[in-house]
Amino acid sequence: MFLLPSAVILSVFVLYPIVQSLWMSLHDWSMFQAAHEFVGLANYAELLDDPRFWNALTNTIVFTVVTVPLQVVIGLLLAVALSRARWWAVFLRSVYFFPVISSFATMAIVWRFLLSADVGPTAAWLRDAGFTPLDALHSPTLALPAVILVGLWKNVGFTMVILVAALQDVPESLNEAAVLDGASPWQRFIHVTIPSLRHALLFTTVIAVIASLQVFDQVYVMTRGGPLFHTETLVTYMYEQGFREYRSGYAAAIAWVLFLLIMLVSIVQLRLFRYRDVE
Numbered sequence: 001m002f003l004l005p006s007a008v009i010l011s012v013f014v015l016y017p018i019v020q021s022l023w024m025s026l027h028d029w030s031m032f033q034a035a036h037e038f039v040g041l042a043n044y045a046e047l048l049d050d051p052r053f054w055n056a057l058t059n060t061i062v063f064t065v066v067t068v069p070l071q072v073v074i075g076l077l078l079a080v081a082l083s084r085a086r087w088w089a090v091f092l093r094s095v096y097f098f099p100v101i102s103s104f105a106t107m108a109i110v111w112r113f114l115l116s117a118d119v120g121p122t123a124a125w126l127r128d129a130g131f132t133p134l135d136a137l138h139s140p141t142l143a144l145p146a147v148i149l150v151g152l153w154k155n156v157g158f159t160m161v162i163l164v165a166a167l168q169d170v171p172e173s174l175n176e177a178a179v180l181d182g183a184s185p186w187q188r189f190i191h192v193t194i195p196s197l198r199h200a201l202l203f204t205t206v207i208a209v210i211a212s213l214q215v216f217d218q219v220y221v222m223t224r225g226g227p228l229f230h231t232e233t234l235v236t237y238m239y240e241q242g243f244r245e246y247r248s249g250y251a252a253a254i255a256w257v258l259f260l261l262i263m264l265v266s267i268v269q270l271r272l273f274r275y276r277d278v279e
Contacts, residue, residue, distance in 0.1 A: 021252045029249035036249070043253035053254065055229055056237040059144065063233065064212035067151050071208050072201065074152065075159025080193070082160070083167045093164065097157040104154060108221035111150045112137060140230045143223050147231050150218055155211065159204045166200035167193070202273040206266055213262050234258045 025043055027036040047053045078096060082089040099107060115136050117123045123133035136142040170193060178188045194201075216235040219225060225232035225240070234254060242251030 021255055024249050025252035025256050027249045029252070030246050031248055032246060039249070043250050044257075046250065047253060047257065052229060052232070052237060053234075056232045056234050059231060060213055060215070060233045060235075062144065063148060063151070063215055064209060066148050067155075067212050068205065068208045070152055071156050071159050072205055074156050075204065076163055076197075076201075078156070078160040079163035079167055080189070083164050093161065097161050099154045100157045100161075102154075104217045105221050107154060108150065108218045111146075111153075111218075112222045115146055137223055138227050140227055143227060143231045147219055147222055150222065151212070151215065154218070155208065159208065162200050162204050163197060166197050170196040198273065202269070205273070206269050209265055209269065210262055213258065213265070234261075 024036075026038060026040055028039050028042075029036045082093050082096075114120050114122050117133040117135035117138075120133075126133045134142060136146040174192045174196070175188055178192050183191065214235055215233050216239065219231050219233055219236050220239070223231045225236045235258070238251045238254040238258070241247045241254065
């Protein structure tokens with residue numbers, strides 16, 4: 001009885017849409033059609049021959065492979081540097097965390113303005129310094145790195161805050177014992193700090209991977225998947241197919257491929273980070 005209200009809400013707003021999207025992926029589904037022809041796995045078979053799908057998948061994987069390690073490493077370094085209870089450390093933690101609580105769409109508009117080669121302040125500074133401004137967001141080679149840079153700026157504060165909280169729970173007795181054994185600061189960091197952060201590192205890594213595989217808002221606002229689809233990701237392609245081409249069945253198939261990819265990567269991560277405590 002206590003679980004019934006939550007179970008009803010979960011079923012209506014989570015479970016039913018999941019089942020419905022799977023059903024849609026098996027049909028030639030469009031919101032403008034009264035009847036939806038059952039096509040089985042035809043939408044999934046079409047994905048195999050769709051170069052835009054493979055391009056979006058490649059961009060998504062590149063974005064994830066580059067972003068996640070940098071986000072975790074930079075977040076860890078910031079957490080170690082700012083874990084002290086000093087006023088300047090608290091202030092800097094707030095500064096680094098501010099982008100996390102800001103609207104990504106709003107921040108992407110700001111960055112699009114900053115990186116503009118026509119009206120952006122960065123371009124004006126480069127001209128004043130005697131350099132030719134780089135139109136990064138319209139460059140096939142620089143657009144994706146620019147989007148990755150903005151993603152790191154936005155999300156590294158989240159990793160930092162989680163790891164700062166985890167660092168405060170590291171037993172001081174372990175560090176004291178390591179000092180008595182003659183361990184250097186680097187050895188204490190590798191053999192004491194890192195093992196003590198394994199739960200937090202697992203959490204931040206899994207969350208970062210899931211968020212990176214679902215990247216949408218910053219790409220859509222900054223580049224719309226361009227130039228020439230060089231920044232198009234699975235979610236932006238799914239959006240284009242579902243809400244611009246009105247191919248809801250095909251978009252649902254893309255969503256299920258993304259779901260299976262996220263589930264597979266998450267399982268692999270949980271297996272890799274699995275450990276056994278020694279009594």
